[in-house]
Amino acid sequence: MSQNLSARRLRLRAVALASMVALAVPLAPAAASSSDPDPSPGLLADTGSAAVTGDDGNLLPGTIFPVPPDDFYDPPAGLGDGANGELIKVREQPAGWDARTWMVMYHSTNATGEDIPVTGRVVVPHQAWTGEGPRPIVTVGSGTRGVGDDCAPSRWLDYERPFVEPLLLKGYAVVITDYEGLGTPGTHTYMVGQSQGRTVLDMVRAATNLTASGLRAGGKVAIIGYSQGGASAAWAGELWASYAPELDVVGVAAGGVPADLTAVSEDLDGRIGFGLLLLAAFGYDAAYPELDLDGYLNDKGRAMYAEQQDACVDAALAFALQDLDVYTDEDPRYTAAWQARFTENQPGKNPPRVPVFLYHGLVDEIVPARQAAAYRDTVCAAGADVRWQWHLGEHVSTMVTAAPAVVAFVDNRFKGRTFYPTC
Template identity: 45%
Template sequence: MRKTFSLSVVAVVLAATVAGPAPSAAADDSFYVPPSPLPAGAPGDVIRFRASQAGASGSTVRAWQVMYRSTDALGQPNAVTGTVLVPRSVDPATAPVVAFAVGTHGPAFRCAPSEMVRIGALYEQPAVDDLLRAGYAVAITDYEGYRPDPKTTYVTGRSEGHAVIDLVRAAQRLPGTGLSRDAKVVFRGYSQGGGAAMWAGQLQPGYAPELNLVGVVGGGVPADLVQVALPLDGRKGFGLLAYSLIGLDNAYPELDLEAYLNDVGRAEFARMQREACTLELLVDYQGRRLADYTTSSPVLTPPWLARVAENKLGGTAIRVPVHAYHATGDDLVDFTQAKALRDAYCALGVRVDWQTYATDHITAVYTGNAAAQAFTADRIAGRPATSDC
């Protein structure tokens, strides 16, 4: 019964990201256009901000949309947007901050997570609500590239990890939030967001050592892009494979994805970037094959393999406790590579709390919330962490 309920909720909310009028209303929004050149500053500095709405969270939460400086996958400064939510019931000076890294939203500008938050169509809203009710500030990055001419860098680890980290910095520097720079911080996410949270955890000691990071939560993590991609060709998750190619190509221009595409591929991949949100990726492109869109496959060429290797998690320890979880019947993000990430972290001495669920990828968006919330509460309370290693 629970599985049926979860899937129906997902279908309704994903449909809202496609059919609702508000996302398309953002298509001409100049707020999302990065200034050129970027103003001088450091990662996490606020470029611009505006008051927003907390959507499904209503008037109990103060909300801001923010553009902030971050760092792309090549180490160059960039501008990223996101949302900061602070419950009105808490003293922000003592509130912990959870950087909530969302799952796949799709390449089109209308899919930007900050717009989904604003209109109440965020499909991970139950998890966000749990965090807000617990008295935590929540920082939700859009990741790099959501703008009227979108160039999102989907599944690109360093870009996503930096975006997660730097929104915490921006939230602490944002006028009016009152958040402390000493606040306890947790990185949390599922699917794309699980990968982003893990990357943020790996990068934080060198990139943002001043943050008071106490824990990392990652579910449904695409840790090894090769092992994730191989089962998607010709299956229902092909749209995610195609979007991954687009994301890597946007992050690393030398990959030159267009050179591998046939006429159909060029038209369809361009349409995907203009129009596709998560629902279209899963429905419109299911069963397609890379061979339908390419003259030759880029995925096994040396330039692509090198960049994919750079985006494999597990080569660096996370210094704080980690809660990792995955669905054993995951039909979109291979289970075995997630288990391999857990083993790699254990070998590096990471304290890993590992949990599995006998379900599929989408259902586990919800199934894993309770344990993730409990782990977050324990880390913020300073309780000793357990490890399954």
């Protein structure tokens, strides 16, 4: 990579950092590895963070990359299949919260039914749990990080902190999946809800299989997420009853949900979020090889595809205001094959029979509000108990302004308080 391109990417990453309201915080000292499967000792002290530390162990402000090498994300040779949520690797790591944090690798199932290794984090507050039953768990679907291995949520920015930190302060455990192909081998299946939803659910199973965490099966579970994570939370809610019925899910909070990918892509084409459309095309092609994205690309498109296989969300900003027809000979979105897969991954028709909190920004420039309202109407028509909330903001700010309502929703669900739906 040339120095000019490197400088450009770093400037874009600085923009992404500012827009996502990430905060640099001190790291706790490294803790000893647990006795759970394959603690992988001897790796870098803080390989779970993409940020850079100074001599005093604190994060240096504004330093995000490079991500240090870390073979934790490499599955063991001859892994074979395993039960969903079965642990493959465990490593305790420093945390920026008043909590213990573990990296885990676990088994999950992708959109076509194949066993896959997935990584993620388990975060448990130091404070003892004094409530009824096992400590509740909040499983988080992360927002867009990109498609490259360096973009894994466990290695990049914690811009879900407005949700995560208040939940930890209330004594709840928080678990955050990296999804399929982020960190682990293969291209990330970005925006493929059937895969994302399963990894969110299996993250809970993995956490309760981690004996050192003190978490136990049978406790209450809440599912939350925003943007890509909102779609993941929505899909986890839809899959829960059939895929992980043993989990005691008590509520789902999903914001900024890109439910109708055709409608979302039409708003992204030629606009500021065009790079996200490209990432979604990569993700669907990775999940469903029969879609044959290469067959629709022109020479410029093939060159772009080859160059952007490790793209993080910041790199996608460089494609703002471009058009899909610059990279394609034929638009794949409206073909029967692509439409079938979009429909298969469009949530709303089978919502969970638990309280659902949906919210969206009125002036969202990335995920159009009209398709969010259509998703809400579909979920309501399907018989779900839904509370809907508009926020006077665009895409990023809505995540921040909605965070207190999400935390209150989760807290009320765990405490069994009355839920007041708007439909």
